[in-house]
Amino acid sequence: MAETALTNAGESLERIEGWRGIAADWSSDQRAFKNVSWGKAMMWIFLLSDTFIFSCFLLSYMTARMSTTVPWPNPSEVFALTIGGQHIPLILIAIMTFVLISSSGTMAMAVNFGYRRDRAKTAVLMLVTAALGATFVGMQAFEWTKLIMEGVRPWENPWGAAQFGSSFFMITGFHGTHVTFGVIFLIAIARKVWRGDFDVERRGFFTSRKGHYEIVEIMGLYWHFVDLVWVFIFAFFYLW
């Protein structure tokens, strides 16, 4: 239990409402984030920096699309699939969206069961999350293959503005990389949960610090962020 002390360092947790409370926290001694562990705070700060990276990608895409004099390819048509003789617009992307949202749901429940110290359910839900994430990456690989076969390159494509390809590969590629790393980390942490590392407070081989179920929540923050970025990519790149 001493470890929750790091989360909750014995300081007064009473909170003052509104801006005065924020000023009080930020001007206080030693730490600004009173009841947040360093691990969680650092994950949030990392996600903030990642937000700026993806913002820059989406902004450069916006700039390219607004400033080109050539018509932009219609994503609804580009990403359409013919399933069973039926031509359905954007269907692959819709399925990918549902897969990723489902993985976010299982992740949120994994966090919940982690704090209830339900080892088996947490590990299984994390593995389901990883499986859904891997499915997403697989579908993205399919999508990339399809587009490359149809002649989309970062410098040209058969349908219109040349910047379509570069924006597409850059944005979805970077997002897919995030998902892939997420899957790897999910499996690593699911293994630790399954082994009971956080019940016996076994020390990590790399950091030699005791592990906690909070790491599941921190992992969850990253995973939800990946889903969050997809919400924006889906809206701006595929639907706009």
Place this chain on the structure above:
Amino acid sequence: MADAAVHLEGQRPSLRIHAHDARAAGVTHAEGQQHPIKLYLVVWGWLFVLSTCSYLVDYFGFHGYLRWSLILLFMVLKAGLIVAVFMHMAWERLALTYAILLPPVLVLVFVTIMVFESDYTHLIRVISFAALT
């Protein structure tokens, strides 16, 4: 790295005492974020509904401002649900919430700048390369 670890190890006993005091004083903070499973399932359901809605915007082929405003509306609602509930931002202290959520708002300034910039680029392209396109 090693130094930092040693340093933290050294601090731990005092932290433990503090934590004990806090518990004794009745400031017990349950382990991390505890919310009923039902909440997550409801939010999950809403995310599905909202995603379906944004897909239908494309499926029915809405155009112009209606399309854009619907896309933005569903996007903001989904993002809000994910950040507030799944990422537990709704239950964090304001000091963290504001530190994380306010800076991205400044991206909107960048957006504005780039809108002007791309309009200008577009104009120059139309004027200078009209013969080529």
